[in-house]
Amino acid sequence: MRIVSMGMLFAVYMTYIVYASPFAATWDEVDFALALDRYDLFAMQPHFPGYPYFIFGGMLIHSFVDNAAQALAIWNGLLMMSATIPIYLLAKTYGKEAYALVVTALVHSLSYVMLMVSQPMSEGSALAVLWWYVWSLERALRSDHIRVQLLPLLLFSVMLGMRLSYIPFAVGILYVWWKRKYRFKQILLYSLAALMFQFVWIVAVAVTEGAGFWQLALSFTTGHFTQWGGTVSTDEAPLWRRVMTLIFYNIIWTGMAKQSLWLLGCFIVFFFMTWKRIVVPPLYRLLLFIYFLWALFAQNIEKPRHILPLVVIMSFFLFVSTLQSLSRLRLTMMLILLFSQTVIGVQAVKSQATQLPATYQLAYDFEQKEERFILFTWEETRVLEYLRVSFPHERVFSFDVFQREKAMFPHAKVYVTNHVVKGFQAQGIDVRPYIRPVRTYQSSILSDPVYGRITVYEWREEEKRE
Structure with missing residues (x-):
């Protein structure tokens, strides 16, 4: 052993x-x-x-x-x-x-x-x-x-x-x-x-x-x-959904099981074998409770990595309790x-x-394009700057700013990422008549739940006029 x-x-x-x-x-x-x-x-x-x-x-x-x-x-x-x-x-x-x-x-x-x-x-x-x-x-x-x-x-x-x-x-x-x-x-x-x-x-x-x-x-x-912090004050979802996401998706499914059905099954078996004997000392109960509230109200619920302290402490006492009364099967x-x-x-x-992250795939793919174009992104621009790409790209949040920036490239193709599209939709802009999907870049959603999947759209004004 x-x-x-x-x-x-x-x-x-x-x-x-x-x-x-x-x-x-x-x-x-x-x-x-x-x-x-x-x-x-x-x-x-x-x-x-x-x-x-x-x-x-x-x-x-x-x-x-x-x-x-x-x-x-x-x-x-x-x-x-x-x-x-x-x-x-x-x-x-x-x-x-x-x-x-x-x-x-x-x-x-x-x-x-x-x-x-x-x-x-x-x-x-x-x-x-x-x-x-x-x-x-x-x-x-x-x-x-x-x-x-x-x-x-x-x-x-x-x-x-x-x-x-x-x-x-x-x-x-x-x-x-x-x-x-x-x-x-x-x-x-x-x-x-x-x-x-x-x-x-x-x-x-x-x-x-x-x-x-x-x-x-x-x-x-x-x-x-x-x-931008993803706290409860900026989240439009109801509190009960935020609680469910934090407990079942972030802590159990992602943090403990790593989104593996096999690992999830193992943890469930151990919990039901041990739950009557699980003992968490007062100090740790206090730490878990306070940090749970912090993660619930003051952290970005879209990023499960914020619950790592809860995962390791809870798992520690589950393992300790399981091994208190040991059998060969256990x-x-x-x-x-x-x-x-x-x-x-x-x-x-x-x-x-x-494996290349989705942001890197996007950067290297657009480096190969010979046509004249401009790419509008959300936070992906930070990675593009880090990689020192040679093509033009702009970070944009407001639809009005996007319209002004786009007008500066009258003869270039305009591309936007799915995060830009979602941002415009949140501002009440119906973008469906303008966009045509071009390509999706996929990497691990676990490694990066926000930008592990990026879809690029071509923005076509003529579609709206038709």
């Missing part, structure tokens, strides 16, 4: 290095990749708040790996490997020591988590630090040493310096202070220490960017919650799940690293 677990862990580790994604296929990935060569928040290299610890790690790897996106993905993988230690220690704390390595391998081999860690996004690094942070909270609950109490504050700062959206996990620190019954003076001193750790990276970024940093911070925060099923997750995860990561 231990040999199999170690073998699967080694397979996951090698996958992170060998198949780290070399593509910056989305807006955010381009932001991070460009930052390795020139750190500039005002040029969105990267976007606010700068994620300095993630970028610094990527810069270190970039010294040895030429491809910036791949360097960031490898940095994610290395940090995730380090998370083996806290996962194993927590598995020993809450489960049987003999099966701690199996639990560790099961958590590491979660297929969707593997896929996300292998991207040049900060989720992988932040998720790794989250495991260290949770382990430090456990220690802080049991020890009076000042250094033990300061460790969660330090790790929380590092985590936010990689992924600001993990800020709800601050409730874990408050829980520790509450359980230890600290006096007001102690809370004040530890609060000052926590602020000091945060200011290390916040002030450093602010000094780097200059006086406009705070204005940029306000603009970014406002935009996230009122315009152990065999767990090893089957371990093998299945690893194989499916490795295949997904390999495919992500070796």
Whole structure:
């Protein structure tokens, strides 16, 4: 059992290095990749708040790996490997020591988590630090040493310096202070220490960017919650549908099962075998509840990657509970799940690293066109700029702006992507008489749920006149 677990862990580790994604296929990935060569928040290299610890790690790897996106993905993988230690220690704390390595391998081999860690996004690094942070909270609950109490504050700062959206996990620190019954003076001193750790990276970024940093911070925060962030305030869908999507599609179907019927069946079997014995300690129930609300109201429901913390913590306690009372049948099923997750995860990561994303397919295909044309896009333009394509392309949101921009190319063919079309339809424009589908570019919807499928249309004014 231990040999199999170690073998699967080694397979996951090698996958992170060998198949780290070399593509910056989305807006955010381009932001991070460009930052390795020139750190500039005002040029969105990267976007606010700068994620300095993630970028610094990527810069270190970039010294040895030429491809910036791949360097960031490898940095994610290395940090995730380090998370083996806290996962194993927590598995020993809450489960049987003999099966701690199996639990560790099961958590590491979660297929969707593997896929996300292998991207040049900060989720992988932040998720790794989250495991260290949770382990430090456990220690802080049991020890009076000042250094033990300061460790969660330090790790929380590092985590936010990689992924600001993990800020709800601050409730874990408050829980520790509450359980230890600290006096007001102690809370004040530890609060000052926590602020000091945060200011290390916040002030450093602010000094780097200059006086406009705070204005940029306000603009970014406002935009996230009122315009482009995909939060509940910008979502037209009813709240009940958002809840169902978050629970059943994002967490269970995508996060835990990686949209595999086989893996979904395994998780369902384990749940019904164990549900009466599943025990989640109060600290973790609090973390799960607070972050669930955050993901529900303040995150983009179209991007399942935002629920990664929920997936790993829930899966951890499912695995621990299943292995509490072990039978030969149960152990065999767990090893089957371990093998299945690893194989499916490795295949997904390999495919992500070796198959061109839809945005890259679009760029390379239009580079071959000899006719005169203009391509109007949504966020795809960021990737086209990163690839330095030679053909003209414009990012457009408003139909009125589109009309003016289009008029500047009177003798050129006009192409629009499906995201532009959807944007115009949301503005009440009936685009059907104008458009003719030309080609669809398809890659993994799991890797990129928003731009994993791009359809290009030709815009034809003469169709409307007829």
